[in-house]
Amino acid sequence: MTAEQAETITARADATARAVIECAADAIVAFGPDRTVMLWNPAAERMFGWTAAEVVGLEPHIIPEELKAEHNAVLERVREGGHISFATRRIHKDSTVIDVRIDTSALVDGVGEVTGWVNVCRDQDGRDVPYSGRWTHTSVIRILTNPRIAGLNMLPNSDEIIGEGNWAPIITPETWAAVKDILADPRRAAPRGKVSLGGFLFYCRCGARVQYDTRYRGRKGDPGRVSIPIYKCLEYTSKAEGRPGPHVTMAASQIDRYVEMRLLDRMREPEAAQIFARKSETADVPKLRAERKEISDGLARMAGDEAMGLLPRAIYLDAAKRVTARLDEIDAMIADAGKIDATALLLGADDPADVWDRLDVTVQRQIIKNVMHITLKPPGCGCRNPDLTQLVRVAWREPT
Ligand SMILES: [Zn+2]
Numbered sequence: 486m487t488a489e490q491a492e493t494i495t496a497r498a499d500a501t502a503r504a505v506i507e508c509a510a511d512a513i514v515a516f517g518p519d520r521t522v523m524l525w526n527p528a529a530e531r532m533f534g535w536t537a538a539e540v541v542g543l544e545p546h547i548i549p550e551e552l553k554a555e556h557n558a559v560l561e562r563v564r565e566g567g568h569i570s571f572a573t574r575r576i577h578k579d580s581t582v583i584d585v586r587i588d589t590s591a592l593v594d595g596v597g598e599v600t601g602w603v604n605v606c607r608d609q610d611g612r613d614v615p616y617s618g619r620w621t622h623t624s625v626i627r628i629l630t631n632p633r634i635a636g637l638n639m640l641p642n643s644d645e646i647i648g649e650g651n652w653a654p655i656i657t658p659e660t661w662a663a664v665k666d667i668l669a670d671p672r673r674a675a676p677r678g679k680v681s682l683g684g685f686l687f688y689c690r691c692g693a694r695v696q697y698d699t700r701y702r703g704r705k706g707d708p709g710r711v712s713i714p715i716y717k718c719l720e721y722t723s724k725a726e727g728r729p730g731p732h733v734t735m736a737a738s739q740i741d742r743y744v745e746m747r748l749l750d751r752m753r754e755p756e757a758a759q760i761f762a763r764k765s766e767t768a769d770v771p772k773l774r775a776e777r778k779e780i781s782d783g784l785a786r787m788a789g790d791e792a793m794g795l796l797p798r799a800i801y802l803d804a805a806k807r808v809t810a811r812l813d814e815i816d817a818m819i820a821d822a823g824k825i826d827a828t829a830l831l832l833g834a835d836d837p838a839d840v841w842d843r844l845d846v847t848v849q850r851q852i853i854k855n856v857m858h859i860t861l862k863p864p865g866c867g868c869r870n871p872d873l874t875q876l877v878r879v880a881w882r883e884p885t
Contacts, residue, residue, distance in 0.1 A: 501788035508812060510777045512606040515592065520544065520560065523601060532585075532606060534578025547575040549582070550638060550650055560602050563591045575606065580631055583608065607774075626668055627843075635661030681714065682741045686850055687859040689718035689733040695861060697737060714738060716861060733861045735876070743873045744859055745841065748852070751881070752837040760881075761828050761856060777815045784808045828855045856882050 506513050512529035516522060522545055525537040533547045540546060548556050552573060559569050568590035575583050585606045592601040632639050636654025637646045656664075684697030695716040703710030718732035751757055784805060791801040830844070831837040831852065841849065853859070858880040864871040 501785075501792060505781065505785045505788065508809075509781060510607075510774060512604075514545065514604045514606065516545075516560070516602045516604070518599065518601055520557075520602075529606070532577075532583065532608065533575065546578075549574055549576055550652070559587075559589050560591075563589055563602065564599055566591065566593070580628055580633070630665045630668055632661065637661075681716075681737060682744065682846060682849060682853070683716055683737065683859065686854060687716060687740070687744075687861055689720070690860060690862045691718060691720060691728045691730070691732055693718050693720040693728060693732075695719065695733055700734075700736075716740060731863045733863045735861060735863065735871075739873065740861065740877055743877050744853065744857070744879070747877075747879050748857060749831070749837045749841060751856075752831045752834075758832045761832055773815050773818055777812060780808050780811060828852050858882060 506524070506526050509526060509528055512532040513524065513526040514522060514529050515524035521542055522540045525535070525540050530536050535546060555571075555573065559571065563569055568588055570586065570588045572584070572586050575585050577583055585608060588605045590603055591599050592603060594600045628634070632646050633650065633652075634655045635658040636650055636652060637658060638648055638650040639646050654661075681697035683695060685694050687695050689695050696719050698715050698717045700713045700715045701710055702713060714737040715734055716737045717734045720728050721730075721732040721734065752761075787796060787801055787804055790796040791798060830840055830848075834840040844852075860878040860880070862876045862878065864876055
């Protein structure tokens with residue numbers, strides 16, 4: 486083999502390797518000898534929220550303070566060769582903590598010198614929380630109430646503060662505590678606007694859907710006047726045959742709380758996973774991810790064989806075309822599963838309520854639509870303390 490031929494093979498293998506890294510489902514992060522980021526693939530952008538441009542050349546932002554020692558120890562351990570696979574946590578750009586499994590190995594040059602390290606990271610349980618990538622009321626609150634901005638260290642996945650961190654606080658702990666108190670005021674809850682939990686989703690006892698509306702208590706211009714969100718039957722004036730009254734007009738917020746409570750109780754039942762998981766059979770995300778990995782690994786092997794001259798180029802290109810089409814299809818299915826099969830987010834969560842509170846109301850509505858059928862019955866006249874177990878009828882949908 487001439488030097489020129491060898492060079493062509495190397496160049497082609499490099500191009501193939503780059504393509505594989507670009508389309509890999511797993512986040513791939515490479516560190517240089519000075520432990521700054523050298524490579525950050527698109528999957529890493531998706532997993533951690535930072536773009537390559539934001540992190541290349543810098544120490545990674547994704548390692549929790551208390552796990553930096555672990556990270557360094559792992560890099561030292563693999564220096565002599567081999568690789569380590571370990572479960573740990575990383576931090577998303579929006580400051581949420583992600584459970585990940587990381588495979589680490591050292592990059593060694595021709596003479597045995599360590600020139601860096603590669604981390605391949607995958608979401609520990611294959612679950613993705615839908616992340617819109619835009620600032621929401623919830624994400625802003627979550628960041629403002631994070632003790633880390635006051636220089637305080639906390640246990641991951643909890644609110645427990647375990648002392649001062651060794652980074653500079655952005656604001657004083659006193660200011661942070663005051664801000665946190667203000668933000669905890671329930672009156673600051675995100676305005677639900679027309680996107681209410683139950684509007685056009687819950688039913689009146691007459692069979693029509695309810696709309697979200699506002700009722701006022703107090704005279705117009707009166708400073709004590711308050712607005713009360715209500716659910717009102719779309720057919721509230723109907724006296725028609727088949728839709729006899731009385732139709733529903735009920736304060737919405739207590740109904741929403743009650744529906745959420747029933748849903749979360751249901752999701753905490755031991756057999757909930759069995760009952761509702763069947764819904765996700767159409768899009769088994771962990772299985773799709775496994776398939777994606779298997780075929781992209783297969784493609785990488787074929788690319789290697791082709792580069793080494795073991796496989797005719799035409800066959801490789803044909804296979805690559807088919808594999809790429811299947812990868813696109815899998816990606817689309819995973820993306821859809823994230824949007825539609827939101828129910829899976831609650832199943833198996835340590836605390837479904839915590840996951841629920843972080844979901845966008847449109848996703849919450851999708852979950853309710855998947856598993857519940859809510860019918861509202863109007864309370865009797867003069868009923869001041871309605872019994873919600875009687876007035877809100879919950880029917881559980883059979884999984885389809
Ligand atoms: Zn009605």
